[in-house]
Amino acid sequence: MEHNLSHTIALLARTSAALDALLRDLPEEWTLRDEGENTWTVFDVVGHLNHAERTDWMPRVKIMLQFGETRTFEPFDRWGQVRESEGKSLGQLLDEFARLRAENLSELRTLNLRPEDFERRGRHPSQGVVILRELLATWAAHDLTHLHQISRIMAHQYRGAVGPWSAYLGVMRCAGHSDP
Amino acid sequence: MEHNLSHTIALLARTSAALDALLRDLPEEWTLRDEGENTWTVFDVVGHLNHAERTDWMPRVKIMLQFGETRTFEPFDRWGQVRESEGKSLGQLLDEFARLRAENLSELRTLNLRPEDFERRGRHPSQGVVILRELLATWAAHDLTHLHQISRIMAHQYRGAVGPWSAYLGVMRCAGHSDP
Numbered sequence: 001m002e003h004n005l006s007h008t009i010a011l012l013a014r015t016s017a018a019l020d021a022l023l024r025d026l027p028e029e030w031t032l033r034d035e036g037e038n039t040w041t042v043f044d045v046v047g048h049l050n051h052a053e054r055t056d057w058m059p060r061v062k063i064m065l066q067f068g069e070t071r072t073f074e075p076f077d078r079w080g081q082v083r084e085s086e087g088k089s090l091g092q093l094l095d096e097f098a099r100l101r102a103e104n105l106s107e108l109r110t111l112n113l114r115p116e117d118f119e120r121r122g123r124h125p126s127q128g129v130v131i132l133r134e135l136l137a138t139w140a141a142h143d144l145t146h147l148h149q150i151s152r153i154m155a156h157q158y159r160g161a162v163g164p165w166s167a168y169l170g171v172m173r174c175a176g177h178s179d180p
Numbered sequence: 181m182e183h184n185l186s187h188t189i190a191l192l193a194r195t196s197a198a199l200d201a202l203l204r205d206l207p208e209e210w211t212l213r214d215e216g217e218n219t220w221t222v223f224d225v226v227g228h229l230n231h232a233e234r235t236d237w238m239p240r241v242k243i244m245l246q247f248g249e250t251r252t253f254e255p256f257d258r259w260g261q262v263r264e265s266e267g268k269s270l271g272q273l274l275d276e277f278a279r280l281r282a283e284n285l286s287e288l289r290t291l292n293l294r295p296e297d298f299e300r301r302g303r304h305p306s307q308g309v310v311i312l313r314e315l316l317a318t319w320a321a322h323d324l325t326h327l328h329q330i331s332r333i334m335a336h337q338y339r340g341a342v343g344p345w346s347a348y349l350g351v352m353r354c355a356g357h358s359d360p
Contacts, residue, residue, distance in 0.1 A: 003341040007207050011334070014202050022198035022327075027187050127344040134343030141338045145351040147202075147331040154191070155324040161183040162321050163314030164307040170357035171325040177350035 003133040005113065008140045013105055015143040016098040019046065019150075024094055031090050035156045035176075042153055045146050046093040047081030053100035055080065057139045058107055064122035064132050065111070072123040152176065183313040185293065188320045193285055195323040196278040199226065199330075204274055211270050215336045215356075222333055225326050226273040227261030233280035235260065237319045238287055244302035244312050245291070252303040332356065 001007075023031060023042060031042040040048070060073050085093060111117075118133040155171040166172050181187075203211060203222060211222040220228070240253050265273060291297075298313040335351040346352050 001209055001213075001337050001341065003338070004207075004209070007209055010207055011210065014206065018198050018202035021201045022194050026194065027184075027190055029181055029184070029187055030191065033181075124344070127347070130343060130345070134341065134345060137338045137341035137343075138345040138349070141335050141342050141345070141349050141351070144331045144335040145349045148328055148335070148351040148354065151324040151327040151331065155321050155328070157181050158183070158317045158321045161181065161314065161317035163310060163317075164304070165310070165314060165318040165321070167307070169318070169321050169325045171321070171328040173357035174328065174354060177353035 003118070003137040005118075005136065008136050009105060009108070011140045011143065012101065015147070016094070016101045018147075019049075020094050020098065022150075024091055026090075030154050030157060033153075033157055035153055040149070040153065042150050043085065043090050043093065044081065045150055045153070046090065046097060047085035047088075048078075049143070049146060050093060050096050050100055051081040051084055052076070052142065053097070053104055054084075057135070058104045060122065060135055061108070061111070061132065064120050064135065065117065067122075069121045069123045069129055072125050075125045148174075149176065183298070183317040185298075185316065188316050189285060189288070191320045191323065192281065195327070196274070196281045198327070199229075200274050200278065202330075204271055206270075210334050210337060213333070213337055215333055220329070220333065222330050223265065223270050223273065224261065225330055225333070226270065226277060227265035227268075228258075229323070229326060230273060230276050230280055231261040231264055232256070232322065233277070233284055234264075237315070238284045240302065240315055241288070241291070241312065244300050244315065245297065247302075249301045249303045249309060252305050255305045328354075329356065 023046070034041045034044070055074070056076050063071055063073060088096075113132075118131075118136070120132040122130050122132065122135070124130045152171050152174050155169065159166065159172050162169060162172070203226070214221045214224070235254070236256050243251055243253060268276075293312075298311075298316070300312040302310050302312065302315070304310045332351050332354050335349065339346065339352055342349060342352070
């Protein structure tokens with residue numbers, strides 16, 4: 001389907017509660033283990049979602065509205081959560097995610113975007129010209145790619161425990177299709 | 181990690197609330213669209229989870245405890261949810277999932293399984309001899325494989341809308357690694 005702001009917001013508004021219900025107070029065997037060298041834990045992923053709320057989505061929306069293609073976005077730091085998450089619990093990261101997401105959605109709604117705004121251009125540091133509606137769709141799809149990753153990281157911890165049923169569990173054969 | 185009953189239950193106890201938070205009252209563009217011919221919608225997946233609660237996990241646990249390898253499990257019907265879900269809303273399916281899961285976990289806890297029980301054998305109709313601890317680990321991993329699938333089905337709906345950002349979204353390149 002084409003990008004639709006109300007569908008995007010409907011999803012963005014649910015992710016933090018869904019992650020909270022899934023992850024809060026789970027044993028650390030699920031949340032602090034990764035998939036091997038240079039991969040992320042569930043804790044890392046939630047930190048990454050927070051870092052993106054702070055530095056990616058709404059800052060880029062505002063740059064596009066104000067400067068169009070004339071100002072290139074700051075490159076996104078894919079390890080930017082490491083310092084931000086240091087010393088925090090997963091519960092604290094989930095609290096932060098709920099707060100940051102609610103603030104960002106409130107700001108997005110306040111912009112009261114009109115149909116022509118969705119066609120505004122911006123300049124991505126490696127992808128070149130991008131469109132505001134693509135950025136908004138990506139915000140929602142980014143939640144989904146990390147929900148996909150979280151389910152895979154957790155399943156990985158039981159890859160041996162499931163025995164022959166592994167044959168029926170597609171998630172056990174998912175390699176992620178990208179860097180973390 | 182090895183199978184651990186308390187870790188398995190911790191996860192099984194959270195999935196229904198997580199799916200509820202993610203999916204209830206979402207626009208049908210997210211929940212009633214599939215990934216193409218012979219694939220499932222989010223609605224189908226939740227129906228499948230309910231069908232498995234009814235016919236797979238606890239019924240098989242009880243067969244293993246009572247009959248060991250001497251009674252082969254009934255084959256699981258991978259399209260068994262179609263009739264069960266007919267005429268229902270996604271909200272009804274989510275209510276059912278919460279109720280069925282709570283009942284099954286209550287029954288599992290009541291069994292008060294001892295360490296030696298986890299080594300009990302059973303006979304799977306196509307995999308042959310299986311072990312009770314593998315069945316329990318699979319119950320949890322099965323939630324995760326379908327959370328993985330749900331995030332992928334939903335992301336698929338925005339595969340065109342995200343434009344060049346598709347390159348950063350691993351979920352867009354996930355083909356599922358198995359039948360639905």
